[in-house]
Amino acid sequence: MFTPAELLEINALLTPENKIVILTHYNPDGDAVGSSLGLKHYLKAKGIHAEVVVPNDFPKFLKWMPDAKKNIIAEYKRKYAFDLVNDADVIFCLDFNSPSRIGLVGEWLTNAKAKKILIDHHQQPEAFDYVYSDTVIPATSQMIYHFIEAMEDEKLVNQDIAECLYTGIMTDTGGFRFRSTSATTHRIIANLIEKGADPALITSNTWDTNTVSRLHLLALILGRIEVVCNERVAVLYLTREELKEYGFQKGDTEGFVNYGLSILGVKMAAFFMEDLYEDFIKISFRSKDDIDVNQFSRKYFNGGGHINAAGGKSYESLADTITTFKKKIEEDQL
Incomplete structure (x- = not known):
């Protein structure tokens, strides 16, 4: 104070x-x-x-x-x-x-x-x-x-x-x-x-204010969640084309990353989304226990936030960003 x-x-x-x-x-x-x-x-x-x-x-x-x-x-x-x-x-x-x-x-x-x-x-x-x-x-x-x-x-x-x-x-x-x-x-x-x-x-x-576009996008990412790193890390993503196809509105993807973290045994979740208008990838990180996604994001993805909740940004392609992410979590033994 x-x-x-x-x-x-x-x-x-x-x-x-x-x-x-x-x-x-x-x-x-x-x-x-x-x-x-x-x-x-x-x-x-x-x-x-x-x-x-x-x-x-x-x-x-x-x-x-x-x-x-x-x-x-x-x-x-x-x-x-x-x-x-x-x-x-x-x-x-x-x-x-x-x-x-x-x-x-x-x-x-x-x-x-x-x-x-x-x-x-x-x-x-x-x-x-x-x-x-x-x-x-x-x-x-x-x-x-x-x-x-x-x-x-x-x-x-x-x-x-x-x-x-x-x-x-x-x-x-x-x-x-x-x-x-x-x-x-x-x-x-x-x-x-x-x-x-x-x-x-x-x-x-x-x-309790879901839009149809939000529910379509949620169904899409839930159908392809990937769990990596000995089933400790969940990866979710959306492309720009998908956002356009389903009529994305601001706020539609709020909280999506938490679905990854809700999986039994998962300690960290990352949600990657192509920006609708500019060439960068917006990233949301969430974690449990002592996994520090703030430091992880600061170190590798131009971001920061809190120990268990952080954001980041990448200027690589979506595929390359996810590949880089998987490499870094293996290197850091998350």
């Missing part, structure tokens, strides 16, 4: 007169959107206006959250988003550890005159004016709750804040299944329910 002195300084920055912007990472997920909107609604409860800027669009199943459709999407409103970041007095940086993780907005952030406040749970954060970094906490949305507590404003938590933070915690813990989910996490969830978060409604709005 921020030091008491830092909290006083941050509180002094949070005034109606200051222009405040909240940024999150490229390809925003549930925690990115939930933490950003949760913070926005907290500031609103304090009488302070803030704008949320996301680098690119995010899945439809996250747009039910209060004010989600008011997020400024930089790839669609580039000049407006640039002006917001450039003119800001305070910028909250949520759920990313480096400007390189936020696409075209990264350069704007680096050059902005604003005070920059990082709240994030990824490893190896870069320098910001104020840093609250904790890699043990399972979701940035939980860190926002801790920040509100530290500001002695827990009484301000309302239904809008509760719904957004609950969603962020739920999605980044895999429905409270990941081992990083702690007793503290569950106590916060209980508090959010008491503040108005409806678990059944949130789960339905977020996860």
